[in-house]
Amino acid sequence: MKKTRSVGYxxxxxxxxxxxxxxxxxxxxxxxxxxxxxxxIAFYPPKFVFQPTLDNYFSxxxxxxxxxxxxxxxxxIRDSAIISFFSVTVAVFIGTMxxxxxxxxxxxxxxxxxxxxxxxxxxxxxxxxxxYLIYSKVGMVDTYFGLILTNIAFLLSFVIWMMxxxxxxxxxxxxxxxxxxxxxxxxxxFRIILPLSTPxxxxxxxxxxxxxxxxxxxxxxxxxxxxxxxxxAVSQFILDKMIPWGGLSAASIITLIPAFVFVLIVQxxxxxxxxxxxxxx
Amino acid sequence: MGRLKMITxxxxxxxxxxxxxxxxxxxxxxxxxxxLIFALFNSFRKxxxxxxxxxxxxxFDNYVKVLTDHVFLxxxxxxxxxxxxLVSVELxxxxxxxxxxxxxxxxxxxxxxxxVLPIAATPVVVGLTxxxxxxxRIGVTNYLLSLIGISGPMWLFDEFWSLASIVLxxxxxxxxxxxxxxxxxxxxxxxxxxxxxxxxxxxxxQITMKITIPLLKRVMGVGVLIRSTDxxxxxxxxxxxxxxxxxxxxxxxxxxxxxxxFRFFNFGIANAMSWIMFLIMMVVVLVIVKxxxxxxxx
Numbered sequence: 001m002k003k004t005r006s007v008g009y010x011x012x013x014x015x016x017x018x019x020x021x022x023x024x025x026x027x028x029x030x031x032x033x034x035x036x037x038x039x040x041i042a043f044y045p046p047k048f049v050f051q052p053t054l055d056n057y058f059s060x061x062x063x064x065x066x067x068x069x070x071x072x073x074x075x076x077i078r079d080s081a082i083i084s085f086f087s088v089t090v091a092v093f094i095g096t097m098x099x100x101x102x103x104x105x106x107x108x109x110x111x112x113x114x115x116x117x118x119x120x121x122x123x124x125x126x127x128x129x130x131x132y133l134i135y136s137k138v139g140m141v142d143t144y145f146g147l148i149l150t151n152i153a154f155l156l157s158f159v160i161w162m163m164x165x166x167x168x169x170x171x172x173x174x175x176x177x178x179x180x181x182x183x184x185x186x187x188x189x190f191r192i193i194l195p196l197s198t199p200x201x202x203x204x205x206x207x208x209x210x211x212x213x214x215x216x217x218x219x220x221x222x223x224x225x226x227x228x229x230x231x232x233a234v235s236q237f238i239l240d241k242m243i244p245w246g247g248l249s250a251a252s253i254i255t256l257i258p259a260f261v262f263v264l265i266v267q268x269x270x271x272x273x274x275x276x277x278x279x280x281x
Numbered sequence: 282m283g284r285l286k287m288i289t290x291x292x293x294x295x296x297x298x299x300x301x302x303x304x305x306x307x308x309x310x311x312x313x314x315x316x317l318i319f320a321l322f323n324s325f326r327k328x329x330x331x332x333x334x335x336x337x338x339x340x341f342d343n344y345v346k347v348l349t350d351h352v353f354l355x356x357x358x359x360x361x362x363x364x365x366x367l368v369s370v371e372l373x374x375x376x377x378x379x380x381x382x383x384x385x386x387x388x389x390x391x392x393x394x395x396x397v398l399p400i401a402a403t404p405v406v407v408g409l410t411x412x413x414x415x416x417x418r419i420g421v422t423n424y425l426l427s428l429i430g431i432s433g434p435m436w437l438f439d440e441f442w443s444l445a446s447i448v449l450x451x452x453x454x455x456x457x458x459x460x461x462x463x464x465x466x467x468x469x470x471x472x473x474x475x476x477x478x479x480x481x482x483x484x485x486x487q488i489t490m491k492i493t494i495p496l497l498k499r500v501m502g503v504g505v506l507i508r509s510t511d512x513x514x515x516x517x518x519x520x521x522x523x524x525x526x527x528x529x530x531x532x533x534x535x536x537x538x539x540x541x542x543f544r545f546f547n548f549g550i551a552n553a554m555s556w557i558m559f560l561i562m563m564v565v566v567l568v569i570v571k572x573x574x575x576x577x578x579x
Contacts, residue, residue, distance in 0.1 A: 098305035121510040126555040130316035153312035231405040263401035
């Protein structure tokens with residue numbers, strides 16, 4: 001009995017480890033490739049051992065520059081940081097206010113929740129086409145403001161849903177006593193509710209950052225030459241006649257790093273964050 | 282307090298409440314609802330960005346064209362089939378792994394740290410990485426296959442195998458998400474039922490099939506909702522991996538509409554397709570939300 005159990009345990013362990021290796025492999029592979037010279041990348045059979053180089057990150061070559069030497073990419077990282085920062089800050093700020101209105105002040109009710117879910121599931125492409133026409137008309141294509149506004153709209157449903165579940169856990173008695181003490185709703189919200197929901201705000205903020213940082217569909221059309229975002233810039237490494245895999249791999253790794261750092265911070269809240277709080281982590 | 286004072290206080294409260302919601306609501310109306318309605322309006326017009334002097338109403342013409350267009354209908358069918366295949370395969374693998382993980386590893390920290398990485402990975406990067414990995418000439422997939430004596434397919438140059446590479450890519454990226462969700466669901470289940478069943482002489486397998494999995498229904502439902510809608514929207518990774526090709530072999534609804542809009546600049550047609558996609562999506566959302574009782578009263 002004991003023996004069969006341990007055999008089963010070993011098999012299960014092997015399956016899990018195999019799964020983890022498969023999960024890590026593509027990330028490891030692009031990481032490895034970012035340190036190969038162009039001959040090693042195009043070599044068959046693929047090389048697992050090679051002389052590493054930093055050229056893909058720093059080479060000043062004109063046709064295939066290193067990621068940090070390609071001006072478009074460096075600016076894109078900056079633009080992405082700016083766009084993500086403002087999108088997340090505003091979305092979390094006004095989304096939390098809306099969540100408060102919906103959960104505590106009972107504005108909207110049941111149908112409101114369905115609207116929020118629908119907004120989360122809204123196909124981006126459906127909005128992108130008309131939005132492009134509207135933005136063209138009012139001169140918002142290729143501006144920070146335009147892209148930030150779009151990001152906010154798509155982050156809002158997520159922020160509202162997440163914050164609603166956090167706010168439900170703040171005891172109502174605290175608010176009531178504050179109101180009796182003569183606080184108005186704004187004071188209650190900014191002095192009591194917001195400070196109490198700081199942990200929630202952090203998690204929601206980081207999840208929103210991931211979405212904004214990784215966004216490609218809207219950025220691919222709503223940015224032209226004044227601004228770019230990191231995913232768009234990564235895709236622009238592809239040239240007409242060839243794909244410089246070295247620089248592309250390096251740019252990929254640089255783009256992945258902020259996302260990985262942040263997701264590792266919030267991995268515990270991951271589950272409730274991605275499932276509308278309906279599954280506790 | 283006087284009656285009048287109370288009324289003004291009440292209406293003031295109401296205004297305050299609305300003010301809390303107003304910023305979010307106006308962005309939502311301006312950037313989602315208004316474009317959606319504008320898209321509906323344009324879907325009844327002949328509207329080519331290349332012929333802006335010739336924009337006019339054409340009634341249901343665009344819809345007739347779109348609904349008789351084989352390429353578009355195939356894209357919808359392909360997207361729906363893709364979603365069904367992806368969600369069921371990912372769910373099956375994830376369920377299996379989550380059950381195993383719940384039994385074996387005590388500390389889930391390390392496992393979770395690995396599993397969150399694909400979820401956070403930039404979709405564009407994932408698509409491009411897979412393009413290198415599935416490369417028919419220098420790709421590592423065919424190399425690994427050759428080690429076990431299989432001569433690998435042409436992947437991205439082949440209609441069937443390019444679709445297969447998309448399936449593998451999505452399974453790779455999103456199975457971990459479902460594993461994390463289902464594992465959390467299993468670990469939060471009350472232990473008592475399992476213990477009672479164990480005392481009654483049920484085997485570990487029976488407990489899993491008769492107790493653990495049935496209790497997981499709601500959690501699975503949420504996972505299915507999120508994964509279904511995300512796969513129905515699939516765009517970034519495919520655009521980087523195959524651009525919908527070879528030919529139109531890997532075009533999803535989103536990819537097809539993107540091409541119609543931003544390659545052929547046919548906004549009337551593209552908006553008609555968008556609205557059909559939107560309606561399909563809303564039906565899917567409503568059916569699943571109702572089925573799993575996501576808004577339920579519990």
